[in-house]
Amino acid sequence: MCRRLRWWPTVVAVSDGGGFRRRKLGDAVMVFKEMMRNECPLDEANCHLVMRAFLDAGEVEAATGVWKFMLKNGSLSLEEAANRMVVGFRDSGRLPEACRYSDDAIERGIKLYSSTLSKLKGSMQKHGKMGVYDELLRKWKEH
16 A cells, blocks of 8 residues: 555545535645546545546546546546536536537446436537437437
């Protein structure tokens, strides 16, 4: 076990109501990157925790780094993470990325929740993109 892993609970401890305090968020991203460089990976539970915290703070790029790490390392619990990523992009006003992540999850056989699709549908309706949503829904039903 990597001895630097003991730093991680300290970073997570700066969490405030499910999200990182703004001034500590940069530290959390830095520690996550350093852990990856030093081959001190997080376990799945911590990946989910930090991804949720990054998304709650609106730090979609940092959450994307966690997602890619989970994919690369063959995480077994991608369902919750994929749904969080789709909703996180949608909530950040990044609808094209939300659609891309939805499509990618469906192609990988990762189940998207009906609540995630419902939120996506609402945003797609607002922006007149129901054709794209209908295609996603068709793929989702096929898998």
